[in-house]
Amino acid sequence: xxxxxxxxxxxxxxxxxxxxxxxxxxxxxxxxxxxxxxxxxxxxxxxxxxxxxxxxxxxxxxxxxxxxxxxxxxxxxxxxxxxxxxxxxxxxxxxxxxxxxxxxxxxxxxxxxxxxxxxxxxxxxxxxxxxxxxxxxxxxxxxxxxxxxxxxxxxxxxxxxxxxxxxxxxxxxxxxxxxxxxxxxxxxxxxxxxxxxxxxxxxxxxxxxxxxxxxxxxxxxxxxxxxxxxxxxxxxxxxxxxxxxxxxx
Amino acid sequence: xxxxxxxxxxxxxxxxxxxxxxxxxxxxxxxxxxxxxxxxxxxxxxxxxxxxxxxxxxxxxxxxxxxxxxxxxxxxxxxxxxxxxxxxxxxxxxxxxxxxxxxxxxxxxxxxxxxxxxxxxxxxxxxxxxxxxxxxxxxxxxxxxxxxxxxxxxxxxxxxxxxxxxxxxxxxxxxxxxxxxxxxxxxxxxxxxxxxxxxxxxxxxxxxxxxxxxxxxxxxxxxxxxxxxxxxxxxxxxxxxxxxxxxxxxxxxxxxxxxxxxxxxxxxxxxxxxxxxxxx
Numbered sequence: 158x159x160x161x162x163x164x165x166x167x168x169x170x171x172x173x174x175x176x177x178x179x180x181x182x183x184x185x186x187x188x189x190x191x192x193x194x195x196x197x198x199x200x201x202x203x204x205x206x207x208x209x210x211x212x213x214x215x216x217x218x219x220x221x222x223x224x225x226x227x228x229x230x231x232x233x234x235x236x237x238x239x240x241x242x243x244x245x246x247x248x249x250x251x252x253x254x255x256x257x258x259x260x261x262x263x264x265x266x267x268x269x270x271x272x273x274x275x276x277x278x279x280x281x282x283x284x285x286x287x288x289x290x291x292x293x294x295x296x297x298x299x300x301x302x303x304x305x306x307x308x309x310x311x312x313x314x315x316x317x318x319x320x321x322x323x324x325x326x327x328x329x330x331x332x333x334x335x336x337x338x339x340x341x342x343x344x345x346x347x348x349x350x351x352x353x354x355x356x357x358x359x360x361x362x363x364x365x366x367x368x369x370x371x372x373x374x375x376x377x378x379x380x381x382x383x384x385x386x387x388x389x390x391x392x393x394x395x396x397x398x399x400x401x402x403x404x405x406x
Numbered sequence: 407x408x409x410x411x412x413x414x415x416x417x418x419x420x421x422x423x424x425x426x427x428x429x430x431x432x433x434x435x436x437x438x439x440x441x442x443x444x445x446x447x448x449x450x451x452x453x454x455x456x457x458x459x460x461x462x463x464x465x466x467x468x469x470x471x472x473x474x475x476x477x478x479x480x481x482x483x484x485x486x487x488x489x490x491x492x493x494x495x496x497x498x499x500x501x502x503x504x505x506x507x508x509x510x511x512x513x514x515x516x517x518x519x520x521x522x523x524x525x526x527x528x529x530x531x532x533x534x535x536x537x538x539x540x541x542x543x544x545x546x547x548x549x550x551x552x553x554x555x556x557x558x559x560x561x562x563x564x565x566x567x568x569x570x571x572x573x574x575x576x577x578x579x580x581x582x583x584x585x586x587x588x589x590x591x592x593x594x595x596x597x598x599x600x601x602x603x604x605x606x607x608x609x610x611x612x613x614x615x616x617x618x619x620x621x622x623x624x625x626x627x628x629x630x631x632x633x634x635x636x637x638x639x640x641x642x643x644x645x646x647x648x649x650x651x652x653x654x655x656x657x658x659x660x661x662x663x664x665x666x667x668x669x670x671x672x673x674x675x676x677x678x679x680x681x682x683x684x685x686x
Contacts, residue, residue: 158408159407174620174621175596175619175620175621175622175625176620176621176624188409189409189410190409190410190411190655191409191410191411191655192407192408192409192410192411192412193409194407319615319618319643319644320444320445320643321444321445321446321447321643323445323446324446342618344617344618344643344644344645344648345445345446345447345448345643345644345645346447346448346449346455346458346639346641346642346643346644346645346646347447347448347449347454347458347642347645348448348645349645350448351448366618367620368620369619369620370618370619370620371617371618371620371651371652371655371656372409372655373411373651373652373654373655373656374617374618374648374649374651374652374655375648375651376651376655377421377422377647377648377650377651377652377654378645378647378648378651380422380425380647380651381425381461381462381647382647383461
């Protein structure tokens with residue numbers, strides 16, 4: 158069974174975790190141990206240090222590793238901290254970066270039309286997947302507000318928590334066709350089956366939350382979920398492949 | 407591709423292929439049941455939970471019904487009814503809510519009448535009931551468990567004034583005969599949990615919600631020993647297949663996995679319910 162993880166990072170956090178994974182090479186070794194074929198990854202410095210610093214560290218670290226694709230962090234650009242969008246998207250493509258993350262709470266901005274309207278319009282038009290981590294940097298109300306303004310945004314709500322967030326994300330899945338959720342921390346017994354049963358196999362992506370979570374937990378849950386084979390394949394890797402293919406960089 | 411967690415472990419191959427392992431039954435020592443106000447459960451009723459247990463090879467679940475935890479009106483009655491429906495697969499903890507000390511005498515009477523066919527120990531939920539494990543209102547239940555050497559599953563959370571590591575240490579010293587199961591293993595205070603297990607031979611590290619913190623399984627095995635760890639999922643909260651996958655992925659041995667999944671629980675429960683533990 159093939160797995161393409163949409164939600165893994167490496168690098169040393171400022172506060173030491175129990176089991177840090179410093180490098181892309183260590184990440185790949187752990188993927189081999191678990192049986193994860195490919196991963197869309199980011200560097201913790203994108204959050205803990207600064208997007209500019211972390212994005213560069215990520216690009217350098219994944220260069221030459223075909224099993225790894227990158228996910229950069231985005232900011233509002235009134236301070237001209239980034240190149241203009243077209244040039245920046247070219248840099249993404251050259252660095253094998255195919256998706257974006259935003260941490261508005263941690264990085265002290267509002268992810269909305271006022272702060273980032275022109276860039277968000279480009280992200281929507283280019284169908285670049287935007288990853289929003291509930292665990293790290295954005296609240297549900299901000300996600301609801303963002304999607305109300307950009308209803309066709311392609312996004313993946315990730316790390317939504319193990320205490321049961323279905324009442325938060327299911328209304329978004331019903332209202333907005335390009336909203337997806339990942340499996341990291343979706344430990345809910347029967348959750349995968351229920352979600353696939355209600356919304357089909359196209360809205361859920363395998364994400365591990367590695368290195369804070371084990372790869373094997375959600376791999377095993379997905380392997381033995383009582384869902385059709387086509388849905389299992391879609392969740393395990395097909396949906397992420399599709400999102401990446403649809404992105405226009 | 408199959409990873410080393412599957413290829414290099416007999417249990418890995420069996421669990422990965424079938425979702426359960428005949429050679430490694432699971433005793434889930436921390437479950438609940440029924441609807442709960444702040445979460446949607448796709449499989450929250452008793453029969454659905456038994457279905458999940460079948461899929462993952464869970465032989466026995468020891469649980470406390472959500473109503474028993476949060477409705478003094480209903481108290482332990484829903485737990486009793488569920489065990490009577492599935493006596494080969496379920497046992498319950500008798501929930502004590504010290505906010506209603508006048509009910510405690512009735513709880514203990516019921517416990518005596520229903521031990522061990524329904525109840526095998528007590529469940530304390532101090533953080534939620536906001537009364538510390540050391541509070542005098544818990545003492546009759548502690549004394550009851552101490553006199554009989556019974557299991558007590560206490561919700562424990564790192565730093566909590568109600569059931570954090572310092573509070574746990576105090577009750578562990580006070581009740582050495584109780585089999586004290588640290589629900590969630592003083593979550594987040596991992597070093598303290600290890601130290602408690604080292605200092606008190608009657609303490610067990612129960613793993614509900616620990617499975618989602620990478621590295622802690624290896625830390626506990628390495629520093630406290632797998633003989634002191636118990637499988638738990640909060641079912642119907644967490645999918646037991648997730649927990650199994652974590653145990654396969656963690657850098658531990660199949661012997662450790664056997665200890666965590668069934669051997670330790672079998673030893674704990676054998677004096678109480680020998681028929682349900684394969685005569686261990």
